[in-house]
Amino acid sequence: MSDFLLEARGVSKLFGNKTALDNFSIRIGRGKLVGLLGPNGSGKSTFIKLCNGLLQPSSGEILIDGKSIGIETKKIVSYLPERTYLDNGMSPKDYIQYFSDFYEDFDPKKANEMLGNLKIDPEQKLKTMSKGTKEKVQLILVMSRNAKLYLLDEPIGGVDPAARDYILNTIIRNYNPEATVVISTHLITDIEPVLDEAIFIKDGQLVLYMPVDDIREREGKSVDALFREVFRC
Amino acid sequence: MAWDFESDRPIYTQLLEKIQQMIISGKYQPGDRLPSVRDLSTEAEVNPNTMQRALQELERQGLVYSQRTSGRMITDDIVLIKAMKQKVAIEYMKKFLGTMKELGFSKAEIIELLSDMNSE
Numbered sequence: 001m002s003d004f005l006l007e008a009r010g011v012s013k014l015f016g017n018k019t020a021l022d023n024f025s026i027r028i029g030r031g032k033l034v035g036l037l038g039p040n041g042s043g044k045s046t047f048i049k050l051c052n053g054l055l056q057p058s059s060g061e062i063l064i065d066g067k068s069i070g071i072e073t074k075k076i077v078s079y080l081p082e083r084t085y086l087d088n089g090m091s092p093k094d095y096i097q098y099f100s101d102f103y104e105d106f107d108p109k110k111a112n113e114m115l116g117n118l119k120i121d122p123e124q125k126l127k128t129m130s131k132g133t134k135e136k137v138q139l140i141l142v143m144s145r146n147a148k149l150y151l152l153d154e155p156i157g158g159v160d161p162a163a164r165d166y167i168l169n170t171i172i173r174n175y176n177p178e179a180t181v182v183i184s185t186h187l188i189t190d191i192e193p194v195l196d197e198a199i200f201i202k203d204g205q206l207v208l209y210m211p212v213d214d215i216r217e218r219e220g221k222s223v224d225a226l227f228r229e230v231f232r233c
Numbered sequence: 234m235a236w237d238f239e240s241d242r243p244i245y246t247q248l249l250e251k252i253q254q255m256i257i258s259g260k261y262q263p264g265d266r267l268p269s270v271r272d273l274s275t276e277a278e279v280n281p282n283t284m285q286r287a288l289q290e291l292e293r294q295g296l297v298y299s300q301r302t303s304g305r306m307i308t309d310d311i312v313l314i315k316a317m318k319q320k321v322a323i324e325y326m327k328k329f330l331g332t333m334k335e336l337g338f339s340k341a342e343i344i345e346l347l348s349d350m351n352s353e
Contacts, residue, residue: 033282169275169278172275172279172280192244193235193238193244193277193279194278194280196280196282212244213244213245213283216241216242216244217242220241220242222241
């Protein structure tokens with residue numbers, strides 16, 4: 001077993017002549033809640049898509065649990081995309097069945113329990129749900145897998161404060177010392193106390209990777225305040 | 234309801250202080266069982282590893298102890314809790330006296346003010 005769950009070695013990604021990710025290297029351990037923090041267009045989503053094989057790096061490589069990205073890593077990576085891919089004609093119940101068929105590590109009991117907690121009717125079609133409710137359904141599906149790596153791309157971006165609390169609670173409650181959760185966001189204040197570590201990314205480059213409390217100790221300020229300094233426009 | 238944290242200090246330190254306070258104020262009574270790390274971190278909306286670290290430090294201080302099967306308990310050692318209470322009170326008093334000194338009050342004036350307030 002590799003010491004690190006997620007390792008990027010000199011990863012670059014070019015789109016035409018635009019560099020989205022620039023010689024990006026990082027090693028993330030197990031049992032961590034990690035914030036991937038950067039302004040819009042800094043390369044957060046590109047990195048996450050490279051980690052789950054939706055994009056191929058132009059150079060460098062990414063290893064998850066010591067393996068190159070492929071079928072084996074997809075089995076252990078649970079991904080929440082920035083935009084939902086759920087089909088409006090389906091219900092949560094349909095999706096629970098679908099995920100159970102598709103992923104060996106999916107726990108339908110957990111999913112039903114979370115739906116119950118949020119008073120979401122499993123039979124209701126997604127098209128009759130609000131945007132926020134749909135996002136909750138998507139998150140429930142993603143968090144109901146017993147994955148080793150969760151990649152959550154902007155999970156708290158578009159939801160109201162109550163839903164935000166629920167999402168953060170879900171992440172805390174599902175904490176597993178073997179699994180790591182990477183959360184990309186530019187809304188840091190809400191999420192800061194939940195994180196072990198923060199990654200700052202700017203123009204596709206790694207600016208900083210450090211435990212949250214080390215930042216607070218060393219800088220005498222919050223990660224949010226430091227972020228505002230580093231990324232001042 | 235998430236706990237509030239000051240932005241200029243580590244969260245770990247603030248968690249430690251908050252739980253200490255709950256013990257010395259009697260919100261958690263001697264011999265009580267502490268909620269699990271999962272429940273405490275969910276309530277506070279904080280990272281479970283940070284909560285774990287704070288609880289381990291409380292264990293080191295002797296305010297809580299681990300029981301293999303039933304999680305963490307608050308110490309029965311009332312003398313230790315009292316001593317911690319005293320220590321925290323003195324820290325608050327030092328801060329208070331520092332501020333009053335900056336405002337230009339002498340010790341005698343402070344004592345006078347305090348006893349006036351008491352009799353109100």
